[in-house]
Amino acid sequence: MNFPILSSLILLPIVGSLFLFFTKDKDGNNLTAKYVALFTTILNFLISIYLWLLFDPTTSAFQFVEERIWIKDFINYKVGVDGISILFILLTTFITPLCIISVNNTVKNRLRDFLIAILIMESFMIGVFCALDLIVFYLFFEAGLIPMFLIIGIWGGPKRVYSAFKFFLYTLLGSVLMLVAIISIYWISGTTDVIKLYELGIDAKYQNLLWLAFFSSFAVKTPMWPVHTWLPDAHVEAPTAGSVLLAAILLKMAGYGFIRFSLGLFPIASDFFTPLIYTLSVIAIIFTSFIALMQEDMKKLIAYSSVAHMGFVTLGIFTLQQQGIEGSIIQMLSHGLVSAALFLCVGVVYDRMHSRLIKSYGGIVTIIPKYSILFMLFTLAALGLPGTSGFIGEFLILMGAFKDNFLVAVIASFGVILGAAYMLWLYKRVVFGKLINEDLKQMVDLNRSEYLILSCLAVPTLFFGFYPEPLFNTIEVSVSDLINIHNLNIASK
């Protein structure tokens, strides 16, 4: 066995957080802690880049697989990556250091504890994306609740307790059914090893119920309409770094879960339930877009736009077309970058004015021009302007949808227009217009760290918008293989 690169990716943040544990926290201004955390996460990012370079995109088999006996004759600790999961790991390791840089301006007290929570969170999230055993996956998936609960609850806004509880209980409620399903799979198939389950397949008569149990968990986490209500609350109350993690990575766990488990393990049920997903996705796209139009709170608006974007993702996944699934993956990555950036943008003005209400801004373009330009870039990326990564994802998803179901695709296309409407209207109201609020004149433009973070996010957004080839190269074979297996299963039914 080679060097256990995936396990070290998972463990490194935890080791870093142990170091942090022994640093002293003085009045929340703890530079050592920050540097340690930053160093750990950047190192992790470099390792994951190295992983991507080593990764062989010509095969759909899992790579860098590590297997250790964990509970004898029952669970093995098994991790590995394929073309689908590796990009999510990269996204995680890319976003986390940015979060840590951003705490400069947002987190005032107990900085050390905050960094520990973020590092532990990173470990769990990487674990989710490379787990190849259902129980190991469940462990990481659920364990992430603990740090996120604390991040929202300790460092959040005024209604933080309510939001933290809602987040925790909603997600837990969705997940327990998945646990029942996982244990049932163990008794039906005799293993929880994902690779073996791919080969064995699961008896068609159980698939529908098991699919529903997994769906209950992923639907809450995605979040899909009508169980999305925890998301706006959690986003609004969480500190900026928390919102970023939540939007950029946590939501992607569910999309990833749909591809890896719902499609991979239950092909027949996935086919059967496609109309359900289509309906919910289309409702999410149209309905939450309208809700987003009406929001007065910037963070809430972006939260609802996330729900709409994730509606596109679920739609794309269940088109069961090459373009649709590829589009969904790209859309998730792009949404990870863009929504993170948008939340950071809101954070920037919130730190200065302590208001998230749209009406308290207006006409700031002349006062903080640099900010306005970057904010515009991300607004355009969010509405899917060609040349940004958002376009590639949405376009491919709609293409896949047109192939599969014309009506759904037409309705979903309206969502693109609505998306443009609420994003541009938001931008217009915040940045342009007359300068009414005199206090806004005191605002200073982006400081160095904010500038760094936002440009770090802008580069890949534009780069992959113009040249998405590296992403396609990585995912293509894995996705086409997934679809082939799926079609075989349907044909043999």
Next chain:
Amino acid sequence: MDNLNLILPEIFISLSVMFLLILGVFKKNSSQLTFNLSLFTILIVIIITINETYSINRVILFNESVVIDPMASLMKIITLTGGFLVLVISSSYLKAFKIFKIEYPILILSSILGMMIMISSNDLMVFYMGLELQSLALYVLASFNRDQLKSSEAGLKYFVLSALSSGLLLYGCSLIYGFSGSTNFDVIANQLNSNEYALTFGIVFILVGLAFKISAVPFHMWAPDVYEGSPTSVTLFFTMLPKIAALTVFIRFLYVPFLNLIDQWQMIIIFLSIASMIFGAIAAIGQTNIKRLIAYSSIGHIGYTLAGIATGSNDGIQSSIIYISIYVVMNLALFSCLLMLKRNEQYYEDINDLSGLSKNHPLLSLCLLIILFSLAGIPPLAGFFAKFYVFKAVIEQSMYFLAIVGLLSTVIAAFYYLRIIKIIYFDKEKERYDTDHGVWLKFSLTFSTILILLYFIFPGQLIEVVSRINII
């Protein structure tokens, strides 16, 4: 009489109890000495138990009325270790209330003796004897702080209700004796005639009595009051050890003589289990006294252990035993925290006294955080694995309803654990508590918290130990 060495632990404890009693009477101011000697006794008994009985597969002694098997020895070791830790961490608490007397360790020893007899019993008479010895000591312990009204009330309440349940239990024993002609578990199993409805009545009466002892719903009414009123160190004892012993008897009583009547008793256990899980979760939400809250939470946890027993399979029994073992560790950790909430010789047990604890006592709060998340069953902590094994066994028998109800009730239960975490971490801080705790208290807290936190690294160890238990 060749196998006398197998019950050497019991003999040694009873001799020590008698010796310590005499010592206490004749020597003035000997409470510290008795205390230390009792600890020493328990340590020796642990060693003897491991040495003499741990590797035994199954031996039946004394006219088949006592059984030594892996389950008995494992449960005895857990009981003794638990008893040892309860005793060492309670000394400072007792001293603060000026009830540090010779009777305390002696009563604990004798109730442990009763439990060990219960655990090894293979006969209704022996089982009843052990049960009564244990209970008698517990009545006194509950009212040990006799100057306090609540403590005396707890003792009296426990005595009255416990006597009632013992009566029911005895009536059940007599029914079973009447219709099978024996009190011995193995003999009953051989002469079982499943057409006798009276036997079912007997089982029901005994189950009611036992459910009383482990405080399963609907026989739980005494638990919150007794837990609240008793001295905290005694409450700790209550939540752990009698449950282990009663649960062992539960398993042995249902699986040795009455396995063939599983259709008759399975529904009862499932009902007890579901009722306890749901009631424990919902009733705990409104509590403000931590000890009362723990009482309801322990009712819920008993529900999960009963779910394992309800399966009727070896896996189920093993999972219940794993559950109760992990539960004991979590409980020990939780009570160690509770015993640390001391300021100016006064102990605090209201949930709001924890407010903002994380500002002044970050380490203690971190431990509480881990313990509470573990009790709520969130991975990767030990509490999750405990539930996981139980539900694995339950789903193996295709009892999906039980599994889903159980898991949904964990979500409800998560709410009140989260509420405590909220109070500790999100609320405003209060005055600092003392930090000069005894070494043993710190040790038991650190040790058990680390066990809970790092259990996931070696989960196989416990399974291996428990997998030797083979009742069916």
